[in-house]
Amino acid sequence: MASNNSSKLQEYIDRIHYSDRYADDDYEYRHVILPKPLLKMIPKEYFAPDGSGALRILSEDEWRGIGITQSLGWQHYEVHAPEPHVLLFRRQKEKPAKKK
Numbered sequence: 001m002a003s004n005n006s007s008k009l010q011e012y013i014d015r016i017h018y019s020d021r022y023a024d025d026d027y028e029y030r031h032v033i034l035p036k037p038l039l040k041m042i043p044k045e046y047f048a049p050d051g052s053g054a055l056r057i058l059s060e061d062e063w064r065g066i067g068i069t070q071s072l073g074w075q076h077y078e079v080h081a082p083e084p085h086v087l088l089f090r091r092q093k094e095k096p097a098k099k100k
Contacts, residue, residue, distance in 0.1 A: 012038040013067030027090040032068055034085040042066055047084075054081040063087070 017033040046066075048056045058066075058076045070089065078088035 054079045054084045
């Protein structure tokens, strides 16, 4: 039974969708869309305590622990309660060095 669960988990992780990146002057953004069945496998303590069904803001260890893989520097910064399977990420853009 456990191996069936782990194979299902891997199947869901393989189906995580990463959007193209978009940016403003300060940040680079992307959203990550989790397969809806994966939400049922995420620990209950990762969800907001208000009963909305939305995830709370996750630490890097937490979002990596549910199978999201991204390069360093990304932060989970926003949740979209109507679509709890969509996680919004951003990372600070490198500022070009000022010329002297």
